[in-house]
Amino acid sequence: MRRKRINILLFILISGFLGLLLIYSANPGLSQDMTDEVNPSKGMANNMYAEENEQCFRCHGEKSYVLEDTILGLKKKVSMCEQNRLDRNEFYNSVHWSFSCTDCHSYDYFEFPHPLSLRFEEYLNCIDCHGYDDNFAKYKFEEIEVDHMKSTHYQTSDGEFHCWNCHDPHSYKLLSRSSENLTEVILESNLSCLKCHGNTDVFELLSDKKLGNIIPQHDWLPNQELHFQSVRCIECHTEVNDSLLIAHNIMSSDSAVRNCVECHSQNSLLMGSLYKFQSKETRLESGFMNGAIIHNNSYVIGANRSRLLNVVSVLLFGLTLLVMAVHTGFRIIHRKK
Ligand code: HEC
Ligand code: HEC
Ligand code: HEC
Ligand code: HEC
Ligand code: HEC
Ligand code: HEC
Ligand code: HEC
Numbered sequence: 001m002r003r004k005r006i007n008i009l010l011f012i013l014i015s016g017f018l019g020l021l022l023i024y025s026a027n028p029g030l031s032q033d034m035t036d037e038v039n040p041s042k043g044m045a046n047n048m049y050a051e052e053n054e055q056c057f058r059c060h061g062e063k064s065y066v067l068e069d070t071i072l073g074l075k076k077k078v079s080m081c082e083q084n085r086l087d088r089n090e091f092y093n094s095v096h097w098s099f100s101c102t103d104c105h106s107y108d109y110f111e112f113p114h115p116l117s118l119r120f121e122e123y124l125n126c127i128d129c130h131g132y133d134d135n136f137a138k139y140k141f142e143e144i145e146v147d148h149m150k151s152t153h154y155q156t157s158d159g160e161f162h163c164w165n166c167h168d169p170h171s172y173k174l175l176s177r178s179s180e181n182l183t184e185v186i187l188e189s190n191l192s193c194l195k196c197h198g199n200t201d202v203f204e205l206l207s208d209k210k211l212g213n214i215i216p217q218h219d220w221l222p223n224q225e226l227h228f229q230s231v232r233c234i235e236c237h238t239e240v241n242d243s244l245l246i247a248h249n250i251m252s253s254d255s256a257v258r259n260c261v262e263c264h265s266q267n268s269l270l271m272g273s274l275y276k277f278q279s280k281e282t283r284l285e286s287g288f289m290n291g292a293i294i295h296n297n298s299y300v301i302g303a304n305r306s307r308l309l310n311v312v313s314v315l316l317f318g319l320t321l322l323v324m325a326v327h328t329g330f331r332i333i334h335r336k337k
Contacts, residue, residue: 044092049100055110056101060086090171104169126163140244147241147248157206165206166192176246186274189232220258231263232274240272247273 044050059065059080067078091097101109104124108115130141145163148154153161175185194214196203203211218224236257238247262269 042093042097044088047092047098050092053101057086057088059112060084061088086170094169094171094173096169096172123162123164126167126169143241143244144246144248147244151248151250152252153250161206165196182274183229186229186232189234190228193233217253231270235263235270235273238273240269242272245276 047053062080063085064077064079066075068075106118106121108118127141127145130136130139131145132142148163149159151161153165173188175188179185196206197211197214200211215224221227234247234250237250237253239249239251239255241247241249257263257269
């Protein structure tokens with residue numbers, strides 16, 4: 001009887017311990033930390049200008065619009081070309097969800113056909129609104145701009161390569177800060193490069209060069225598909241910048257990372273780039289655990305620096321020994337009786 005009770009007690013103790021470990025390694029603090037940037041009140045219903053914006057969305061938010069000749073009283077349906085189409089849902093969930101279209105575009109766009117002069121209108125740059133503003137200090141827009149100006153994009157285009165060529169002002173979301181899902185962060189980031197490097201029409205608007213095919217250009221990389229799903233293009237193509245979360249200096253391709261060990265090693269370069277935000281947050285949260293690598297689904301071979309896992313395995317080993325010792329102890333005591 002007594003032995004049975006002790007066995008039950010032991011069982012409860014061990015399951016409790018394992019349960020605690022599980023909870024700890026799921027680390028709920030992490031997800032809270034990373035989503036605190038999301039403004040809960042986004043959405044069309046909360047935008048003061050939604051009605052006014054509909055004046056633009058009725059054409060720019062649809063695949064087609066109604067062209068009207070008010071003098072002759074004629075109407076017909078015409079298609080809205082894809083480049084000029086915006087998605088309401090994306091807009092109202094982007095960082096600029098609270099804007100009116102005319103915050104950035106001329107009021108004269110209410111006229112249709114739009115006056116020709118508008119086509120030569122200079123767009124506002126990100127820095128015009130975000131530079132030297134304490135509300136946005138943590139993003140370091142000024143430093144990003146300096147980094148961007150060193151990039152091959154900027155240098156080879158006489159400065160015609162703008163921030164908005166990568167960051168669509170109508171849909172940009174702060175994924176690397178707001179998403180818990182590393183796979184999504186990587187996908188979105190890579191799509192922002194591929195919208196040019198995978199599309200001749202867009203590419204050739206900016207360059208007289210012919211667009212090369214990036215798949216044969218990365219033939220030297222084994223498991224290319226897996227790599228493109230597990231790391232961002234910018235991991236290999238930017239110069240690591242310690243003061244920025246996202247380095248912006250895209251170097252010419254002869255300086256790109258090709259060396260496997262840069263990632264497949266204990267001090268993987270990914271700790272300073274892809275896992276930077278997560279690892280900083282987790283270090284604050286839980287002291288020694290390297291959450292980034294355990295919590296995301298891409299685990300880089302050779303880069304496991306989790307002391308937690310080491311401690312856990314030692315603990316589990318110790319515990320097994322202890323259980324065996326106690327068990328044997330009781331058996332001996334009971335046999336004596
Ligand atoms: C009746 C449909 C219609 C309405 C309403 C409309 N647009 Fe347009 N818009 C177009 C079409 C068609 C084009 C592409 C041809 C052109 O530039 O005229 C265009 C082009 C544009 C362009 C791109 C110009 C360029 O340089 O390529 C911008 C920016 C724009 N519209 C903004 C707006 C804004 C802002 C509003 C609301 C205030 C608005 N539009 C309302 C039909 C419309
Ligand atoms: C935060 C500033 C900002 C806001 C808000 C904004 N735009 Fe734009 N818009 C831009 C910039 C910058 C460009 C140039 C982007 C480019 O060339 O890729 C642009 C380009 C466009 C174009 C040309 C097609 C394209 O994407 O290049 C259209 C059409 C357009 N805007 C319509 C709108 C409408 C409609 C709204 C309101 C729902 C709106 N914009 C709100 C900054 C803004
Ligand atoms: C017309 C001024 C203006 C322009 C141009 C502009 N922004 Fe913004 N942006 C703002 C304002 C204002 C907010 C805050 C919106 C809110 O949350 O109500 C904002 C929000 C943001 C945020 C989120 C900040 C946060 O802490 O929530 C980011 C990131 C951002 N913008 C990036 C950009 C980028 C990149 C560009 C250029 C492609 C750009 N912005 C162009 C005015 C602008
Ligand atoms: C070649 C493409 C490219 C260009 C050009 C570019 N960016 Fe970025 N930027 C990125 C990518 C990729 C990310 C990471 C994706 C994300 O937002 O999570 C990023 C992230 C950012 C962030 C978020 C950083 C953070 O700390 O969370 C800001 C702010 C930003 N860029 C501003 C700018 C400004 C301002 C410019 C122009 C001076 C610019 N970017 C030009 C590709 C670009
Ligand atoms: C708006 C279109 C556009 C986007 C978005 C874009 N690129 Fe580019 N990229 C270009 C063009 C155009 C060139 C060629 C410039 C030249 O040499 O004429 C280029 C050149 C490059 C080069 C240099 C190749 C060489 O010959 O040395 C690299 C590397 C590169 N891009 C990487 C990236 C990465 C990484 C991203 C995403 C963060 C990105 N690009 C996003 C248009 C784009
Ligand atoms: C593992 C590192 C790595 C990743 C990830 C990577 N690249 Fe590259 N990339 C390189 C290297 C190294 C070269 C130079 C290859 C050469 O010169 O033979 C290169 C070459 C290029 C070139 C120039 C080709 C030329 O010679 O004109 C472009 C453009 C490019 N990459 C874009 C991208 C884009 C877009 C992505 C994301 C989808 C990406 N790269 C992902 C390492 C990488
Ligand atoms: C920019 C960082 C980076 C570079 C550079 C890099 N890798 Fe990787 N590699 C990764 C990541 C991240 C994964 C994904 C691991 C996963 O999801 O299982 C990966 C996966 C792999 C895999 C697949 C393992 C599996 O589970 O199937 C092999 C093999 C590999 N890399 C070999 C290489 C070789 C060889 C090189 C040099 C030519 C290289 N890698 C360069 C980051 C990198």
